Amino acid sequence: MTGVLEAIKAAIPSAGVEFLKNPSPCSQDSLVVAANDARVVAEFLRDSLGFDFCSNVSGVDWPARKVKVTVLEKETVEGVETEVKETIEREVPGYLEVVYHLFSIAKKSGPLVLRVRTGDRDRDVSIPSLTPVWKGADFQEREVFDLYGVRFDGHPDLRRLLMWDEFADHPMRKDYVAPDDFEYEPTPHDEILVKVKAITEAA
Amino acid sequence: MLDEELKADLQKRGIFVASMEDLYNWGRKNSLWPLQFGLACCAIEMIATAAARFDMARFGAEVFRPSPRQADMMIIAGTVTKKMAPLVVRLYNQMPEPKYVIAMGACAISGGPFKEGYNVLKGIDRYIPVDVVIPGCPPRPEALLEGLIKLQEKIQGQRLFGPHRARHADTGNAADYPVPAYGAHDLEPALNPQIFQPDPPRRDGE
Numbered sequence: 243m244t245g246v247l248e249a250i251k252a253a254i255p256s257a258g259v260e261f262l263k264n265p266s267p268c269s270q271d272s273l274v275v276a277a278n279d280a281r282v283v284a285e286f287l288r289d290s291l292g293f294d295f296c297s298n299v300s301g302v303d304w305p306a307r308k309v310k311v312t313v314l315e316k317e318t319v320e321g322v323e324t325e326v327k328e329t330i331e332r333e334v335p336g337y338l339e340v341v342y343h344l345f346s347i348a349k350k351s352g353p354l355v356l357r358v359r360t361g362d363r364d365r366d367v368s369i370p371s372l373t374p375v376w377k378g379a380d381f382q383e384r385e386v387f388d389l390y391g392v393r394f395d396g397h398p399d400l401r402r403l404l405m406w407d408e409f410a411d412h413p414m415r416k417d418y419v420a421p422d423d424f425e426y427e428p429t430p431h432d433e434i435l436v437k438v439k440a441i442t443e444a445a
Numbered sequence: 446m447l448d449e450e451l452k453a454d455l456q457k458r459g460i461f462v463a464s465m466e467d468l469y470n471w472g473r474k475n476s477l478w479p480l481q482f483g484l485a486c487c488a489i490e491m492i493a494t495a496a497a498r499f500d501m502a503r504f505g506a507e508v509f510r511p512s513p514r515q516a517d518m519m520i521i522a523g524t525v526t527k528k529m530a531p532l533v534v535r536l537y538n539q540m541p542e543p544k545y546v547i548a549m550g551a552c553a554i555s556g557g558p559f560k561e562g563y564n565v566l567k568g569i570d571r572y573i574p575v576d577v578v579i580p581g582c583p584p585r586p587e588a589l590l591e592g593l594i595k596l597q598e599k600i601q602g603q604r605l606f607g608p609h610r611a612r613h614a615d616t617g618n619a620a621d622y623p624v625p626a627y628g629a630h631d632l633e634p635a636l637n638p639q640i641f642q643p644d645p646p647r648r649d650g651e
Contacts, residue, residue, distance in 0.1 A: 406528045410630060411630065413563050413564070418563075420563040425560075425567060434561065
Protein backbone atom coordinates (compact mmCIF):
# COMPACT_ATOMS: atom_id res chain seq x y z
CA MET A 243 0.00 0.00 0.00
CA THR A 244 2.71 2.49 0.94
CA GLY A 245 4.64 1.40 -2.12
CA VAL A 246 1.66 2.25 -4.30
CA LEU A 247 1.32 5.61 -2.59
CA GLU A 248 4.99 6.41 -3.19
CA ALA A 249 4.72 5.36 -6.82
CA ILE A 250 1.72 7.68 -7.30
CA LYS A 251 3.51 10.56 -5.59
CA ALA A 252 6.59 10.00 -7.71
CA ALA A 253 4.69 9.88 -10.99
CA ILE A 254 2.10 12.57 -10.30
CA PRO A 255 3.56 14.95 -7.72
CA SER A 256 0.53 17.24 -7.76
CA ALA A 257 -1.97 14.45 -7.03
CA GLY A 258 -3.90 14.80 -3.80
CA VAL A 259 -3.58 11.30 -2.39
CA GLU A 260 -3.66 10.53 1.30
CA PHE A 261 -3.04 7.33 3.18
CA LEU A 262 -5.94 6.33 5.46
CA LYS A 263 -5.14 3.75 8.08
CA ASN A 264 -7.78 1.24 9.10
CA PRO A 265 -7.31 0.61 12.84
CA SER A 266 -9.60 -2.45 12.92
CA PRO A 267 -8.14 -6.00 12.97
CA CYS A 268 -8.59 -6.42 9.22
CA SER A 269 -6.27 -3.41 8.77
CA GLN A 270 -7.44 -2.92 5.21
CA ASP A 271 -5.93 0.50 4.64
CA SER A 272 -7.03 2.75 1.84
CA LEU A 273 -6.02 5.73 -0.23
CA VAL A 274 -8.14 8.88 -0.21
CA VAL A 275 -7.91 10.48 -3.62
CA ALA A 276 -8.98 14.07 -4.28
CA ALA A 277 -11.90 14.11 -6.69
CA ASN A 278 -10.09 16.31 -9.22
CA ASP A 279 -7.18 13.90 -9.48
CA ALA A 280 -9.16 10.65 -9.37
CA ARG A 281 -9.16 10.13 -13.14
CA VAL A 282 -5.40 10.68 -13.54
CA VAL A 283 -4.55 8.51 -10.55
CA ALA A 284 -6.87 5.75 -11.77
CA GLU A 285 -5.30 5.77 -15.23
CA PHE A 286 -1.84 5.61 -13.67
CA LEU A 287 -2.88 2.69 -11.45
CA ARG A 288 -4.27 0.79 -14.42
CA ASP A 289 -1.54 1.52 -16.96
CA SER A 290 1.61 1.62 -14.85
CA LEU A 291 0.88 -0.42 -11.74
CA GLY A 292 -1.21 -3.13 -13.40
CA PHE A 293 -4.48 -2.68 -11.48
CA ASP A 294 -6.53 -4.04 -14.35
CA PHE A 295 -9.67 -5.07 -12.49
CA CYS A 296 -12.15 -2.96 -10.53
CA SER A 297 -14.03 -5.55 -8.55
CA ASN A 298 -16.34 -3.43 -6.49
CA VAL A 299 -17.73 0.08 -6.22
CA SER A 300 -19.61 1.02 -3.06
CA GLY A 301 -21.19 4.15 -1.71
CA VAL A 302 -20.95 5.42 1.85
CA ASP A 303 -23.01 8.21 3.31
CA TRP A 304 -21.30 10.26 6.01
CA PRO A 305 -23.74 12.71 7.56
CA ALA A 306 -22.37 15.73 9.42
CA ARG A 307 -21.04 14.53 12.74
CA LYS A 308 -19.30 15.79 15.84
CA VAL A 309 -15.89 14.41 16.63
CA LYS A 310 -14.12 14.79 19.96
CA VAL A 311 -10.54 15.86 19.41
CA THR A 312 -7.86 16.14 22.08
CA VAL A 313 -5.59 19.11 21.54
CA LEU A 314 -2.66 20.46 23.45
CA GLU A 315 -3.15 24.02 24.50
CA LYS A 316 -0.76 26.35 26.18
CA GLU A 317 -2.14 27.87 29.30
CA THR A 318 -0.53 30.51 31.45
CA VAL A 319 -1.36 30.13 35.10
CA GLU A 320 0.26 32.66 37.44
CA GLY A 321 3.00 33.43 34.99
CA VAL A 322 3.92 29.76 34.46
CA GLU A 323 3.25 28.39 30.99
CA THR A 324 1.98 24.81 31.01
CA GLU A 325 0.62 22.53 28.28
CA VAL A 326 -2.87 21.29 29.04
CA LYS A 327 -4.75 18.58 27.16
CA GLU A 328 -8.17 19.75 26.21
CA THR A 329 -11.02 17.91 24.52
CA ILE A 330 -13.01 19.94 22.08
CA GLU A 331 -15.88 18.97 19.84
CA ARG A 332 -15.35 19.62 16.21
CA GLU A 333 -18.09 19.56 13.57
CA VAL A 334 -17.16 17.44 10.57
CA PRO A 335 -19.35 18.35 7.59
CA GLY A 336 -21.15 15.52 5.84
CA TYR A 337 -20.06 14.09 2.52
CA LEU A 338 -20.63 11.12 0.28
CA GLU A 339 -17.86 8.67 -0.37
CA VAL A 340 -17.34 6.19 -3.19
CA VAL A 341 -15.05 3.25 -2.49
CA TYR A 342 -13.34 1.38 -5.33
CA HIS A 343 -11.77 -2.03 -4.73
CA LEU A 344 -9.03 -2.68 -7.27
CA PHE A 345 -7.18 -5.88 -8.02
CA SER A 346 -4.35 -6.74 -10.33
CA ILE A 347 -5.02 -9.97 -12.15
CA ALA A 348 -1.66 -9.68 -13.94
CA LYS A 349 0.35 -9.26 -10.75
CA LYS A 350 -1.99 -11.31 -8.55
CA SER A 351 -2.22 -8.51 -6.02
CA GLY A 352 -4.94 -6.56 -4.29
CA PRO A 353 -7.21 -5.30 -3.08
CA LEU A 354 -6.23 -1.68 -3.33
CA VAL A 355 -8.95 0.47 -1.79
CA LEU A 356 -9.54 3.91 -3.28
CA ARG A 357 -11.85 6.40 -1.64
CA VAL A 358 -13.17 9.42 -3.50
CA ARG A 359 -15.21 11.99 -1.60
CA THR A 360 -17.73 14.59 -2.66
CA GLY A 361 -17.70 18.15 -1.33
CA ASP A 362 -20.95 17.82 0.60
CA ARG A 363 -24.20 15.89 0.57
CA ASP A 364 -26.50 18.30 -1.23
CA ARG A 365 -24.99 20.47 -3.95
CA ASP A 366 -21.41 19.49 -4.58
CA VAL A 367 -22.06 15.78 -5.18
CA SER A 368 -20.10 15.34 -8.40
CA ILE A 369 -17.00 13.20 -8.75
CA PRO A 370 -15.37 12.05 -11.97
CA SER A 371 -16.55 8.68 -13.23
CA LEU A 372 -13.99 5.90 -13.39
CA THR A 373 -16.04 3.91 -15.91
CA PRO A 374 -13.85 5.16 -18.78
CA VAL A 375 -10.89 3.62 -16.91
CA TRP A 376 -12.51 0.37 -15.78
CA LYS A 377 -15.56 -0.58 -17.85
CA GLY A 378 -16.82 -2.88 -15.13
CA ALA A 379 -17.62 0.09 -12.91
CA ASP A 380 -20.51 1.09 -15.17
CA PHE A 381 -23.47 -0.56 -13.43
CA GLN A 382 -21.94 -0.19 -9.98
CA GLU A 383 -21.55 3.56 -10.39
CA ARG A 384 -25.14 3.69 -11.62
CA GLU A 385 -26.19 1.86 -8.46
CA VAL A 386 -24.27 4.33 -6.27
CA PHE A 387 -25.91 7.19 -8.18
CA ASP A 388 -29.31 5.58 -7.69
CA LEU A 389 -29.06 4.80 -3.99
CA TYR A 390 -26.76 7.59 -2.72
CA GLY A 391 -27.12 10.40 -5.24
CA VAL A 392 -23.48 10.76 -6.25
CA ARG A 393 -23.22 12.26 -9.73
CA PHE A 394 -20.46 10.72 -11.83
CA ASP A 395 -19.12 13.19 -14.40
CA GLY A 396 -18.19 11.50 -17.65
CA HIS A 397 -20.28 8.38 -17.04
CA PRO A 398 -21.57 7.12 -20.40
CA ASP A 399 -25.11 6.35 -19.22
CA LEU A 400 -25.92 7.72 -15.79
CA ARG A 401 -29.46 6.53 -15.06
CA ARG A 402 -31.01 4.90 -12.05
CA LEU A 403 -30.30 1.20 -11.92
CA LEU A 404 -32.59 -0.30 -9.27
CA MET A 405 -35.29 2.23 -8.47
CA TRP A 406 -37.66 3.56 -11.12
CA ASP A 407 -36.80 6.80 -12.93
CA GLU A 408 -39.60 8.77 -11.28
CA PHE A 409 -38.34 7.96 -7.78
CA ALA A 410 -37.57 11.21 -5.96
CA ASP A 411 -34.99 10.28 -3.34
CA HIS A 412 -31.85 8.26 -2.67
CA PRO A 413 -32.95 5.46 -0.36
CA MET A 414 -29.60 4.37 1.08
CA ARG A 415 -28.82 7.77 2.56
CA LYS A 416 -28.88 7.84 6.33
CA ASP A 417 -31.57 10.52 6.44
CA TYR A 418 -33.90 8.79 4.00
CA VAL A 419 -37.41 8.38 5.36
CA ALA A 420 -39.36 5.54 3.75
CA PRO A 421 -43.06 6.19 2.98
CA ASP A 422 -45.19 5.43 6.01
CA ASP A 423 -47.14 2.49 4.69
CA PHE A 424 -46.98 0.33 7.77
CA GLU A 425 -49.33 -2.62 7.89
CA TYR A 426 -49.99 -5.10 10.61
CA GLU A 427 -48.25 -8.42 10.25
CA PRO A 428 -48.85 -11.48 12.41
CA THR A 429 -45.32 -11.64 13.79
CA PRO A 430 -44.38 -8.09 14.80
CA HIS A 431 -40.85 -7.72 16.02
CA ASP A 432 -38.34 -5.08 17.12
CA GLU A 433 -39.24 -1.62 15.81
CA ILE A 434 -42.43 -2.95 14.30
CA LEU A 435 -43.53 -4.26 17.68
CA VAL A 436 -43.18 -0.74 19.12
CA LYS A 437 -45.19 0.66 16.21
CA VAL A 438 -47.94 -1.93 16.67
CA LYS A 439 -48.13 -1.13 20.40
CA ALA A 440 -48.45 2.57 19.71
CA ILE A 441 -51.20 2.03 17.16
CA THR A 442 -53.21 -0.44 19.23
CA GLU A 443 -52.94 1.69 22.37
CA ALA A 444 -54.13 4.75 20.49
CA ALA A 445 -57.10 2.85 19.08
CA MET B 446 -78.47 -30.98 -11.58
CA LEU B 447 -78.02 -34.72 -11.58
CA ASP B 448 -78.34 -36.50 -8.28
CA GLU B 449 -74.95 -37.86 -7.15
CA GLU B 450 -76.56 -41.14 -5.99
CA LEU B 451 -78.29 -41.68 -9.30
CA LYS B 452 -75.04 -40.87 -11.06
CA ALA B 453 -73.16 -43.52 -9.09
CA ASP B 454 -75.97 -46.02 -9.68
CA LEU B 455 -75.90 -45.44 -13.41
CA GLN B 456 -72.13 -45.72 -13.41
CA LYS B 457 -72.39 -49.22 -11.96
CA ARG B 458 -74.57 -50.18 -14.90
CA GLY B 459 -72.00 -48.89 -17.34
CA ILE B 460 -73.67 -45.59 -18.13
CA PHE B 461 -71.58 -42.51 -17.60
CA VAL B 462 -73.37 -39.25 -17.13
CA ALA B 463 -71.60 -35.92 -16.98
CA SER B 464 -72.67 -32.34 -17.20
CA MET B 465 -71.26 -30.01 -19.84
CA GLU B 466 -69.62 -28.04 -17.04
CA ASP B 467 -67.86 -31.11 -15.64
CA LEU B 468 -66.46 -32.12 -19.02
CA TYR B 469 -65.42 -28.61 -19.90
CA ASN B 470 -63.72 -28.03 -16.54
CA TRP B 471 -62.10 -31.47 -16.62
CA GLY B 472 -60.59 -30.64 -19.96
CA ARG B 473 -59.17 -27.27 -19.08
CA LYS B 474 -57.97 -28.13 -15.60
CA ASN B 475 -55.69 -30.80 -17.03
CA SER B 476 -54.19 -28.55 -19.63
CA LEU B 477 -53.01 -25.42 -17.88
CA TRP B 478 -50.37 -23.43 -19.72
CA PRO B 479 -48.27 -21.46 -17.26
CA LEU B 480 -46.64 -18.17 -18.16
CA GLN B 481 -42.90 -18.66 -18.25
CA PHE B 482 -41.55 -16.02 -15.93
CA GLY B 483 -39.80 -16.02 -12.58
CA LEU B 484 -38.93 -13.13 -10.33
CA ALA B 485 -36.54 -14.48 -7.70
CA CYS B 486 -35.36 -17.61 -5.96
CA CYS B 487 -38.86 -19.18 -6.05
CA ALA B 488 -38.40 -19.37 -9.81
CA ILE B 489 -35.60 -21.89 -9.28
CA GLU B 490 -38.04 -24.14 -7.42
CA MET B 491 -40.59 -23.58 -10.18
CA ILE B 492 -38.01 -24.68 -12.75
CA ALA B 493 -37.22 -27.75 -10.66
CA THR B 494 -40.94 -28.52 -10.52
CA ALA B 495 -41.16 -28.39 -14.29
CA ALA B 496 -38.04 -30.50 -14.80
CA ALA B 497 -37.70 -34.27 -14.87
CA ARG B 498 -37.54 -35.11 -11.18
CA PHE B 499 -40.83 -33.52 -10.09
CA ASP B 500 -42.30 -33.31 -13.57
CA MET B 501 -45.22 -30.93 -13.67
CA ALA B 502 -46.18 -32.61 -16.95
CA ARG B 503 -47.84 -35.34 -14.86
CA PHE B 504 -50.49 -32.75 -14.05
CA GLY B 505 -50.77 -31.34 -17.53
CA ALA B 506 -49.10 -28.00 -16.81
CA GLU B 507 -45.77 -28.39 -18.51
CA VAL B 508 -46.19 -26.09 -21.48
CA PHE B 509 -44.51 -22.95 -20.15
CA ARG B 510 -45.28 -20.18 -22.62
CA PRO B 511 -43.00 -17.18 -23.06
CA SER B 512 -45.92 -15.00 -24.15
CA PRO B 513 -48.85 -13.99 -21.93
CA ARG B 514 -51.18 -14.28 -24.89
CA GLN B 515 -50.65 -18.04 -24.98
CA ALA B 516 -50.81 -18.67 -21.24
CA ASP B 517 -53.71 -19.14 -18.86
CA MET B 518 -51.91 -19.51 -15.55
CA MET B 519 -49.45 -17.14 -13.94
CA ILE B 520 -47.11 -18.36 -11.23
CA ILE B 521 -45.84 -15.30 -9.35
CA ALA B 522 -42.58 -16.99 -8.37
CA GLY B 523 -40.62 -14.60 -6.18
CA THR B 524 -40.27 -11.09 -4.83
CA VAL B 525 -42.36 -8.51 -6.66
CA THR B 526 -40.51 -5.22 -6.43
CA LYS B 527 -42.39 -1.99 -6.85
CA LYS B 528 -40.54 -1.46 -10.09
CA MET B 529 -41.71 -4.85 -11.41
CA ALA B 530 -45.32 -4.73 -10.15
CA PRO B 531 -46.81 -2.65 -13.03
CA LEU B 532 -45.24 -5.04 -15.52
CA VAL B 533 -46.73 -8.04 -13.72
CA VAL B 534 -50.18 -6.44 -13.83
CA ARG B 535 -49.71 -5.63 -17.52
CA LEU B 536 -48.72 -9.24 -18.27
CA TYR B 537 -51.78 -10.43 -16.36
CA ASN B 538 -54.00 -8.10 -18.38
CA GLN B 539 -52.60 -9.49 -21.61
CA MET B 540 -53.47 -13.07 -20.73
CA PRO B 541 -56.73 -14.35 -22.25
CA GLU B 542 -59.58 -15.44 -19.98
CA PRO B 543 -60.06 -17.81 -18.22
CA LYS B 544 -56.84 -17.10 -16.31
CA TYR B 545 -55.54 -18.03 -12.91
CA VAL B 546 -52.83 -16.76 -10.58
CA ILE B 547 -50.73 -18.73 -8.11
CA ALA B 548 -48.82 -16.58 -5.60
CA MET B 549 -45.78 -18.69 -4.79
CA GLY B 550 -43.74 -17.99 -1.69
CA ALA B 551 -43.77 -15.48 1.15
CA CYS B 552 -42.68 -12.51 -1.00
CA ALA B 553 -45.41 -12.86 -3.60
CA ILE B 554 -48.00 -13.28 -0.84
CA SER B 555 -47.05 -10.41 1.48
CA GLY B 556 -43.58 -9.09 0.68
CA GLY B 557 -42.15 -11.72 3.02
CA PRO B 558 -38.87 -10.79 4.71
CA PHE B 559 -38.77 -7.57 2.67
CA LYS B 560 -42.21 -6.37 3.76
CA GLU B 561 -40.88 -3.38 5.70
CA GLY B 562 -38.55 -2.35 2.90
CA TYR B 563 -39.00 0.62 0.61
CA ASN B 564 -38.91 -1.15 -2.73
CA VAL B 565 -40.86 -4.39 -2.36
CA LEU B 566 -44.58 -4.75 -2.98
CA LYS B 567 -46.41 -6.08 0.07
CA GLY B 568 -48.15 -8.85 -1.88
CA ILE B 569 -49.30 -9.11 -5.48
CA ASP B 570 -52.94 -9.53 -4.36
CA ARG B 571 -53.01 -5.71 -4.08
CA TYR B 572 -53.35 -5.46 -7.85
CA ILE B 573 -54.51 -8.77 -9.31
CA PRO B 574 -56.79 -11.50 -7.95
CA VAL B 575 -54.87 -14.51 -6.60
CA ASP B 576 -56.45 -17.97 -6.74
CA VAL B 577 -53.96 -20.07 -4.79
CA VAL B 578 -51.28 -18.97 -2.32
CA ILE B 579 -48.38 -21.26 -1.51
CA PRO B 580 -46.50 -20.38 1.69
CA GLY B 581 -42.80 -21.12 1.99
CA CYS B 582 -39.49 -19.39 1.49
CA PRO B 583 -39.16 -20.76 -1.09
CA PRO B 584 -41.83 -23.51 -1.23
CA ARG B 585 -40.53 -26.91 -2.22
CA PRO B 586 -41.57 -28.34 -5.60
CA GLU B 587 -44.00 -30.66 -3.82
CA ALA B 588 -45.72 -27.59 -2.40
CA LEU B 589 -46.03 -26.04 -5.86
CA LEU B 590 -47.53 -29.29 -7.16
CA GLU B 591 -49.96 -29.27 -4.22
CA GLY B 592 -50.86 -25.69 -5.13
CA LEU B 593 -51.42 -26.74 -8.73
CA ILE B 594 -53.69 -29.59 -7.61
CA LYS B 595 -55.63 -27.14 -5.43
CA LEU B 596 -56.03 -24.86 -8.46
CA GLN B 597 -57.25 -27.81 -10.51
CA GLU B 598 -59.82 -28.58 -7.81
CA LYS B 599 -60.93 -24.98 -7.92
CA ILE B 600 -61.28 -25.05 -11.71
CA GLN B 601 -63.22 -28.32 -11.53
CA GLY B 602 -65.68 -26.73 -9.12
CA GLN B 603 -66.23 -23.54 -11.12
CA ARG B 604 -69.71 -22.87 -12.43
CA LEU B 605 -70.11 -21.54 -15.94
CA PHE B 606 -73.76 -20.52 -15.68
CA GLY B 607 -76.07 -19.18 -13.04
CA PRO B 608 -75.63 -16.56 -10.38
CA HIS B 609 -72.49 -18.15 -8.89
CA ARG B 610 -70.64 -18.45 -12.15
CA ALA B 611 -66.89 -17.92 -12.37
CA ARG B 612 -65.46 -14.46 -12.94
CA HIS B 613 -64.44 -15.19 -16.51
CA ALA B 614 -67.88 -16.56 -17.39
CA ASP B 615 -69.50 -13.29 -16.35
CA THR B 616 -69.20 -11.02 -19.36
CA GLY B 617 -70.05 -8.01 -17.23
CA ASN B 618 -66.69 -8.14 -15.47
CA ALA B 619 -63.81 -6.00 -16.61
CA ALA B 620 -61.17 -8.11 -18.29
CA ASP B 621 -58.19 -6.12 -17.09
CA TYR B 622 -57.06 -4.48 -13.90
CA PRO B 623 -55.65 -0.95 -13.59
CA VAL B 624 -51.87 -0.80 -13.96
CA PRO B 625 -50.28 1.28 -11.17
CA ALA B 626 -48.03 4.20 -12.09
CA TYR B 627 -44.58 4.97 -10.72
CA GLY B 628 -44.81 7.72 -8.12
CA ALA B 629 -42.23 9.84 -6.34
CA HIS B 630 -41.95 7.39 -3.44
CA ASP B 631 -44.41 4.57 -3.99
CA LEU B 632 -46.68 3.12 -6.63
CA GLU B 633 -49.81 5.14 -7.32
CA PRO B 634 -52.28 3.89 -6.29
CA ALA B 635 -50.61 1.74 -3.62
CA LEU B 636 -53.35 -0.87 -4.00
CA ASN B 637 -56.51 -1.59 -5.96
CA PRO B 638 -59.29 -0.98 -3.42
CA GLN B 639 -61.75 -3.03 -5.47
CA ILE B 640 -59.91 -6.27 -4.86
CA PHE B 641 -57.82 -5.55 -1.77
CA GLN B 642 -58.85 -4.15 1.59
CA PRO B 643 -56.00 -4.21 4.13
CA ASP B 644 -56.68 -5.43 7.66
CA PRO B 645 -56.72 -2.69 10.26
CA PRO B 646 -53.95 -2.99 12.87
CA ARG B 647 -54.95 -5.32 15.70
CA ARG B 648 -53.51 -7.11 18.68
CA ASP B 649 -52.39 -10.69 18.52
CA GLY B 650 -55.21 -13.16 19.17
CA GLU B 651 -58.00 -10.75 18.36
